[in-house]
Amino acid sequence: MAKYSIFSLVLNSLTRHRHWRPAWRKAEPRPEYDVVVVGGGGHGLATAYYLAKEHGITDVAVLEKGWIGSGNVGRNTTLVRSNYMLDQTVPFYESSLKRWEGLSHELNYNVMFSSRGVLNLAHAPSQLDVFTRRANSMMLNGVDAEMLDTDGVTRLVPNLDTSPGARFPVVGGLLQRRGGTARHDAVAWGYARAADRQGVDIVENCEIEGFLREGDRITGVVTRRGEIRARKVAVAVAGSTSQVMALAGIEKLPIESHVLQAFVSEGLKPALDTVVTFGAGHLYISQSDKGGLVFGGDLDGYNSYAQRGNLPVVEDVVSAAVAMFPCFSRVRLLRHWGGLMDMSMDGQPIITKGPLDGLYLNCGWCYEGFKATPASGWTFAWTIARDEPHALNAPFRLDRFRNGYALDEKGRGPYPGHH
Amino acid sequence: MRILCPCCGERDAREFTYCGDASRVMPALDAEADAWAAYVWGRKNPRGPHEEYWQHAHGCRHWLRVTRNTETHEILSVLLEGPWRARHEAKDPR
Ligand SMILES: Cc1cc2nc3c(=O)[nH]c(=O)nc-3n(C[C@H](O)[C@H](O)[C@H](O)COP(=O)(O)OP(=O)(O)OC[C@H]3O[C@@H](n4cnc5c(N)ncnc54)[C@H](O)[C@@H]3O)c2cc1C
Numbered sequence: 001m002a003k004y005s006i007f008s009l010v011l012n013s014l015t016r017h018r019h020w021r022p023a024w025r026k027a028e029p030r031p032e033y034d035v036v037v038v039g040g041g042g043h044g045l046a047t048a049y050y051l052a053k054e055h056g057i058t059d060v061a062v063l064e065k066g067w068i069g070s071g072n073v074g075r076n077t078t079l080v081r082s083n084y085m086l087d088q089t090v091p092f093y094e095s096s097l098k099r100w101e102g103l104s105h106e107l108n109y110n111v112m113f114s115s116r117g118v119l120n121l122a123h124a125p126s127q128l129d130v131f132t133r134r135a136n137s138m139m140l141n142g143v144d145a146e147m148l149d150t151d152g153v154t155r156l157v158p159n160l161d162t163s164p165g166a167r168f169p170v171v172g173g174l175l176q177r178r179g180g181t182a183r184h185d186a187v188a189w190g191y192a193r194a195a196d197r198q199g200v201d202i203v204e205n206c207e208i209e210g211f212l213r214e215g216d217r218i219t220g221v222v223t224r225r226g227e228i229r230a231r232k233v234a235v236a237v238a239g240s241t242s243q244v245m246a247l248a249g250i251e252k253l254p255i256e257s258h259v260l261q262a263f264v265s266e267g268l269k270p271a272l273d274t275v276v277t278f279g280a281g282h283l284y285i286s287q288s289d290k291g292g293l294v295f296g297g298d299l300d301g302y303n304s305y306a307q308r309g310n311l312p313v314v315e316d317v318v319s320a321a322v323a324m325f326p327c328f329s330r331v332r333l334l335r336h337w338g339g340l341m342d343m344s345m346d347g348q349p350i351i352t353k354g355p356l357d358g359l360y361l362n363c364g365w366c367y368e369g370f371k372a373t374p375a376s377g378w379t380f381a382w383t384i385a386r387d388e389p390h391a392l393n394a395p396f397r398l399d400r401f402r403n404g405y406a407l408d409e410k411g412r413g414p415y416p417g418h419h
Numbered sequence: 420m421r422i423l424c425p426c427c428g429e430r431d432a433r434e435f436t437y438c439g440d441a442s443r444v445m446p447a448l449d450a451e452a453d454a455w456a457a458y459v460w461g462r463k464n465p466r467g468p469h470e471e472y473w474q475h476a477h478g479c480r481h482w483l484r485v486t487r488n489t490e491t492h493e494i495l496s497v498l499l500e501g502p503w504r505a506r507h508e509a510k511d512p513r
């Protein structure tokens with residue numbers, strides 16, 4: 001597969017773009033691999049790429065039920081940031097953000113990462129105190145954070161209603177300038193292509209329907225396209241985690257599946273050049289390079305596998321958007337859709353060896369999974385290759401719940417729908 | 420989505436507050452830590468019929484035990500929770 005460069009672009013334009021090759025091979029599954037990765041979302045693909053690139057394990061297959069990009073990796077609102085608070089979470093997301101900064105070069109694929117800043121609005125002095133605490137914690141971990149007052153917010157986002165008459169007046173905000181957005185499809189395609197170039201087989205339309213086992217050890221998978229044996233099986237199936245793990249006999253996990261919706265408006269001229277999140281309810285909004293406003297808010301509120309959203313949330317999210325930006329009130333909504341979120345009990349992921357021999361588990365991504373894609377793939381590959389966690393993912397163990405080490409940033413308790 | 424409250428009739432889901440998985444059973448107070456951990460953190464998270472609590476917060480405020488299909492949102496049954504349950508043993512909601 002040729003490298004993309006200015007020369008390949010010129011050459012192909014001279015031949016009227018008739019000779020571009022598909023970005024990855026349509027691989028047929030072989031009967032045996034070193035590592036089988038179940039789930040061809042961002043995390044599965046990144047894991048396969050780093051297994052090959054960092055650990056020299058190239059006898060790898062990624063088995064995807066549908067097509068590459070059909071899951072949450074192609075459904076999210078593309079926010080990337082590392083404005084977390086705990087000493088366990090900040091370093092992990094910051095390592096991810098650092099990888100984002102070089103990702104287009106690393107993958108030889110333009111993922112359109114744009115550090116346009118992520119601004120969290122505060123609507124009460126006590127909320128500003130909470131943000132200040134978070135900013136301090138970020139800075140202690142070597143991450144950039146800035147506190148803004150109302151004037152600072154107005155200068156940064158002139159279209160935002162920061163007047164005292166706003167429904168929820170803005171008293172300030174927490175800004176992470178290095179945060180921003182990336183193009184979600186490009187991340188899936190970029191990792192798929194980069195993994196394929198390292199020799200990884202990417203097999204689409206290949207749903208897992210069972211596991212092969214010898215005693216308590218997992219030795220492969222049963223797929224729609226036959227049995228595949230593997231020394232190691234790594235599961236990264238996001239919203240389908242409970243179903244896939246039940247096939248391995250794991251009946252209960254600290255996970256619930258919920259639907260989260262995303263919304264895109266008609267295209268507008270540039271009106272918003274940063275990411276803004278609402279503090280009085282739940283809303284995050286940015287403008288894509290194509291001009292559409294991309295936004296989202298709360299989960300639908302109950303366990304769901306529907307992959308489509310309910311109307312009360314549409315109303316809720318849109319009214320929050322209009323309260324923040326009255327100037328958008330007549331913009332028309334173009335599309336909205338839902339994705340299956342693997343909500344964990346403390347809002348943080350699980351990246352671990354086990355729970356059975358030969359099995360490795362990556363799940364519990366909640367709202368955080370897109371920004372985490374590079375770090376998740378990198379640490380999961382490390383864990384698979386070395387049979388032990390890297391320091392960055394060591395806190396994200398499965399037994400942390402049982403042992404009292406939950407990583408609940410906001411102290412919300414074991415209610416997955418609330419994280 | 421609408422839920423047929425045995426007390427108030429069929430109402431928009433917006434009137435109700437979701438209160439989570441109702442299939443879990445609290446262990447005895449002196450049970451082992453593992454039993455408590457499984458109760459607090461473990462979820463079956465089924466794709467299909469799911470037993471769950473809803474409270475009719477903007478209505479009669481009863482707690483309801485609802486069986487709903489998590490894939491289609493079809494409501495399969497609604498029962499009152501608490502001492503009223505026996506008296507109101509629900510009819511088929513459809
Ligand atoms: C609306 C929405 C907005 C979001 N916004 C953000 C955001 O702004 N920032 C952020 O960081 N995160 C966000 N997220 C979260 C993020 O998108 C996810 O956490 C992340 O994409 C999950 O990892 P993944 O890419 O590997 O998942 P997916 O892309 O869902 O990959 C899982 C794959 O597993 C496959 N699969 C399932 N079952 C099987 C099986 N039996 N056999 C084979 N394959 C199977 C699925 O088909 C799927 O392709 C958002 C999510 C949604 C839904």
Ligand SMILES: [Zn+2]
Pocket residue numbers: 424425426427428475478479480481
């Ligand atoms: Zn009622």
